[in-house]
Amino acid sequence: MTDTALSPTETVHVDLGDRAYDVQIGRGLIDQAGARITALFGRRRMAIVTDDTVAGLHLARLQAALAQAGIQAEALVLPAGEATKSWDRLGQTVEWLLAQRIERKDLVIAFGGGVIGDLVGFAAAILRRGVRFVQIPTTLLAQVDSSVGGKTGINSPQGKNLIGAFHQPALVLADIDVLDTLTPRDFRAGYGEVAKYGLLGDDRFFEWLEGNAAGLASDPARRAQAVRHSVAMKAGIVQRDETEQGERALLNLGHTFGHVLESATGYSDRLLHGEGVAIGCTRPLTSSARMGLCSRGDPRGSRRISRHGPADAHRRHSRRPARRSGADRPDGAG
Numbered sequence: 001m002t003d004t005a006l007s008p009t010e011t012v013h014v015d016l017g018d019r020a021y022d023v024q025i026g027r028g029l030i031d032q033a034g035a036r037i038t039a040l041f042g043r044r045r046m047a048i049v050t051d052d053t054v055a056g057l058h059l060a061r062l063q064a065a066l067a068q069a070g071i072q073a074e075a076l077v078l079p080a081g082e083a084t085k086s087w088d089r090l091g092q093t094v095e096w097l098l099a100q101r102i103e104r105k106d107l108v109i110a111f112g113g114g115v116i117g118d119l120v121g122f123a124a125a126i127l128r129r130g131v132r133f134v135q136i137p138t139t140l141l142a143q144v145d146s147s148v149g150g151k152t153g154i155n156s157p158q159g160k161n162l163i164g165a166f167h168q169p170a171l172v173l174a175d176i177d178v179l180d181t182l183t184p185r186d187f188r189a190g191y192g193e194v195a196k197y198g199l200l201g202d203d204r205f206f207e208w209l210e211g212n213a214a215g216l217a218s219d220p221a222r223r224a225q226a227v228r229h230s231v232a233m234k235a236g237i238v239q240r241d242e243t244e245q246g247e248r249a250l251l252n253l254g255h256t257f258g259h260v261l262e263s264a265t266g267y268s269d270r271l272l273h274g275e276g277v278a279i280g281c282t283r284p285l286t287s288s289a290r291m292g293l294c295s296r297g298d299p300r301g302s303r304r305i306s307r308h309g310p311a312d313a314h315r316r317h318s319r320r321p322a323r324r325s326g327a328d329r330p331d332g333a334g
């Protein structure tokens, strides 16, 4: 496919000096992945890591798109779910990438949600002391949050995301059409992280979400706007504080309570990460309101997000809650 045949995208540049990269957001990007990746990096050896759900739905398309650009990429298919962010799966991934003879100049492709992105990014960080990787996020959560910013890692029995590295991707391709196959529950869980950006002091975005959240699942234009705005907010914060010495901790809003709940439910699908974040956003706000610390406070808005997700978020409520009363601990979040 020639460049002129590529569909229009919105690009958010993450300006990190020699680790800078683009996040391309648009429709049909998976079918153009070969052209888009080789346009930037030439014809390299590439290897894909994905999970079994994403593989069943979309892997053949990605491999065909790469083949069109002359790249024969093998794929490692791991079990879907949070339990895959483990030492065992990390070891399996690294050994497989070595067997694929992936060198520093080559590319590893993380094709999946936040679980695959975090695990594969970490594998890329430690393989041969660091190889480049491309994020092709396939969940709303991964498109608006985890694929951008370079936090990678796995879970420990002692806590979530406690083992990892900062390793920025070389490119992020966020194909908003791939979200069509998400379950409503996974879509809603991702919305927990979208709403988080609205709560982080962006009044206009919060108000826009109130009016448009219900349409995100069905309307590509609104979906693209929500992803682009969230990514731009995250990119801005990461540019100012890449390794979370200060401001980046704001992105952990909702995560202290969320992680406790995730741990209590054994990182199982009883509670998804985004659901934990949504609940975790409401708790500090409720407590802050009770303690009189929410200056403009009315925690009803964020509680409605956690109970009902975007489908109900269009109903008006009195006022949005005060910002950042729950931006919490710096470590382990994500």
Ligand SMILES: NC(=O)c1ccc[n+]([C@@H]2O[C@H](COP(=O)([O-])OP(=O)(O)OC[C@H]3O[C@@H](n4cnc5c(N)ncnc54)[C@H](O)[C@@H]3O)[C@@H](O)[C@H]2O)c1
Pocket: 051, 052, 053, 054, 057, 080, 081, 082, 085, 112, 113, 114, 115, 116, 118, 138, 139, 140, 141, 142, 145, 146, 147, 148, 149, 150, 151, 152, 161, 178, 179, 180, 181, 182, 183, 186, 189, 190, 272, 273, 274, 333, 334
């Ligand atoms: N690195 C960061 O900055 C950061 C930020 C936020 C969250 N995270 C991490 O992200 C993880 C959660 O990510 P997630 O919610 O994407 O979870 P996930 O990767 O487990 O994906 C959720 C489910 O959706 C399925 N799926 C993925 N794409 C699909 C598609 N297009 N159609 C149908 N099903 C699809 C997956 O197989 C999985 O079952 C957590 O581990 C969290 O810690 C990291």
Ligand SMILES: [Zn+2]
Pocket: 145, 193, 255, 273, 277, 333, 334
């Ligand atoms: Zn998160």
